[in-house]
């Protein structure tokens with residue numbers, strides 16, 4: 119039977135619970151176990167797809183088309199396992215399911231209540247869809263003490279009884295702040311947070327303590343004493359230079375050893391050599407390239423989390439540091455100025471009019487100055503639009519997303535595609551989040567393309583999240599300028615990849631390659647892109 123590890127957070131938010139859960143899963147994998155990660159999010163949105171990246175960071179997309187919280191990205195990058203719909207749950211999803219059952223009459227007229235109906239629904243989710251996993255690590259979003267997370271805490275408390283305390287472990291990730299005036303690390307906030315957990319019936323088995331410095335032995339002993347946790351299960355998790363150090367540092371601090379002891383599992387020592395090599399390359403790069411990212415969510419760079427990570431992974435592959443230069447696309451008149459001196463330019467995905475002119479300007483700059491360019495999703499659509507306007511001279515060329523009545527809809531909503539057995543048709547006025555082409559779709563690449571050479575195959579599958587497509591009635595005209603459609607959906611109707619033939623490295627992809635990059639398996643497109651930036655530096 120799978121062992122369940124529940125990870126809660128205390129004192130403040132943004133403590134890196136997702137990272138801690140991911141790192142623990144990675145170490146358990148390195149010990150030869152099969153681990154699965156899940157996230158329970160307290161907000162009422164049915165999925166994070168409609169939440170603004172300004173507030174919540176990136177919307178991560180899984181193979182099966184779930185729009186999820188960015189922590190699922192960490193889960194995949196640390197374990198290499200593709201997450202699924204069943205690994206991401208929100209209060210909104212739980213309530214929707216319960217209300218649908220109530221409408222169908224499934225509760226046979228009973229009074230529908232948080233206890234037991236909502237709790238039972240969460241329990242089903244937590245324990246569902248598990249096959250031969252040794253460990254299921256469930257992260258509870260939010261901070262202990264929030265009103266919203268109470269049903270989740272009640273669920274994991276009950277599961278301790280249902281599954282047996284010996285099969286469930288509670289890890290509490292907490293903060294030990296350093297107070298300069300006292301010259302001390304303070305344990306009181308953690309004591310209070312544990313009290314809060316105790317008040318809902320949960321005694322944590324292990325404390326993972328975030329801190330900006332080393333935690334003295336007496337602070338650990340004191341915490342153990344007051345929080346009723348063995349001193350060796352008060353584990354230090356001080357700030358790291360790179361997130362990829364976490365598996366090594368948490369192992370050195372005893373996290374996985376204590377987990378194995380708790381469950382009375384006699385496990386082999388973990389083989390962390392891959393992580394050691396990744397960290398060595400991050401700390402000792404043999405060069406540096408500067409890549410500009412021209413986007414619009416500059417106040418919260420978490421909106422570009424997977425892209426940043428994918429570029430880091432490609433840097434690891436080449437053993438160089440990838441320095442990122444963030445350029446705000448809304449400062450249109452300064453875009454070209456800021457792009458001088460960078461080795462490559464990336465325009466990421468995006469929605470809506472804001473910053474479009476600056477992005478188009480960046481693309482023109484990359485095309486004319488032969489600077490390596492990678493356009494992702496919106497960045498691909500805009501690359502086509504830039505060519506239509508500036509090379510073909512179609513001055514009114516536009517996307518119907520940006521101007522619904524454009525006479526020249528080079529990008530539009532004019533496609534249909536098969537999703538399994540059903541024909542999907544996109545509508546501009548459908549539910550937000552409900553009308554997108556989401557999740558993994560196949561793409562066939564032209565054999566001679568740079569993209570096919572990078573992937574080492576012509577048949578690829580990548581994750582999508584978009585509503586609009588390049589309008590293929592413009593195909594011949596666009597191709598006459600040297601911008602070729604080198605990747606298409608297998609049926610040949612949906613454009614997936616464009617490459618400029620008169621340019622050393624100019625690629626646009628309709629999909630999001632960044633979601634599938636791992637530190638131990640960097641994504642070929644990003645490896646190619648950083649390689650092109652290194653070539654550019656030499657020339």
Ligand code: GLN
Pocket residue numbers: 466467468469470494495496497519583584585586587
């Ligand atoms: N806004 C564009 C569309 O909906 C691109 C989306 C994206 O970049 N993820 O098609």
